[in-house]
Amino acid sequence: MIELQKVTKIYKPRRQREVTGLDDVSLKISPGEFLVVTGRSGCGKTTMLNLIAGLARPSSGKVLVDGTDVWSLNDEQLSALRKEKTGFMFQVPSLIPVLNVVENVMVPTMFTAPEKRLDAYEWAKKALADVGLSHKTEAFPRHLSAGEEKRVVIARAIVDNPPYLLADEPTANLDELTEKEVMALLESIHKGGTTIILVTHHPSLIGYGTRHLTMSDGKLTE
Ligand SMILES: Nc1ncnc2c1ncn2[C@@H]1O[C@H](COP(=O)(O)OP(=O)(O)OP(=O)(O)O)[C@@H](O)[C@H]1O
Numbered sequence: 571m572i573e574l575q576k577v578t579k580i581y582k583p584r585r586q587r588e589v590t591g592l593d594d595v596s597l598k599i600s601p602g603e604f605l606v607v608t609g610r611s612g613c614g615k616t617t618m619l620n621l622i623a624g625l626a627r628p629s630s631g632k633v634l635v636d637g638t639d640v641w642s643l644n645d646e647q648l649s650a651l652r653k654e655k656t657g658f659m660f661q662v663p664s665l666i667p668v669l670n671v672v673e674n675v676m677v678p679t680m681f682t683a684p685e686k687r688l689d690a691y692e693w694a695k696k697a698l699a700d701v702g703l704s705h706k707t708e709a710f711p712r713h714l715s716a717g718e719e720k721r722v723v724i725a726r727a728i729v730d731n732p733p734y735l736l737a738d739e740p741t742a743n744l745d746e747l748t749e750k751e752v753m754a755l756l757e758s759i760h761k762g763g764t765t766i767i768l769v770t771h772h773p774s775l776i777g778y779g780t781r782h783l784t785m786s787d788g789k790l791t792e
């Protein structure tokens with residue numbers, strides 16, 4: 571289970587005013603949920619995912635992943651937790667342009683246990699088959715359509731079978747039909763046992779998932 575206990579995140583950019591990214595948010599996400607959080611641009615959605623993934627430190631409050639207080643861990647333990655627990659679909663394009671599709675999907679496996687590393691290529695090919703892209707393994711990111719790129723990003727996020735998949739605007743810049751395809755794919759990953767937390771400003775995604783929350787000005791409401 572993922573739990574946020576009264577989490578606040580305050581950004582302090584140098585020589586600029588402080589910004590409250592997340593404001594006293596408490597939330598429990600049980601295994602098996604598919605949570606959709608919607609809210610307008612700047613309300614704190616990416617901030618919340620970064621906190622859940624252990625990529626950002628709360629200014630106050632606690633983040634617990636499967637009972638572990640994320641920020642009580644040392645660097646090594648925190649890296650291990652990020653690797654093993656969460657797959658992340660970032661909002662910004664994040665494929666490495668000089669690597670082909672299968673190599674991009676192999677990247678997370680490069681940092682896991684050595685015995686898994688040997689099979690990284692096989693794991694990556696399986697993940698690409700799962701997202702319907704077996705025919706694009708040798709292509710480079712610049713040769714992909716936006717929808718295919720999203721699928722590769724999904725494959726990379728699930729290659730290590732993480733229990734939690736964090737999806738930040740997974741359907742940005744997609745046409746309606748491709749959006750439906752990507753969401754169907756996420757639904758099938760959810761059915762396979764992965765807990766999903768999806769954030770978006772697209773109202774069209776409200777109907778998906780098992781639970782919907784709204785965010786505004788850093789606060790969450792049912
Ligand atoms: N590293 C940072 N330094 C300073 N301020 C930040 C930083 N990251 C985010 N913010 C601010 O925190 C607030 C929340 O940002 P966040 O990126 O979480 O919003 P969002 O809901 O994901 O928006 P979008 O839908 O546009 O992606 C915004 O006011 C933003 O300007």
Ligand SMILES: [Mg+2]
Binds near residue numbers: 616617661738
């Ligand atoms: Mg965002």
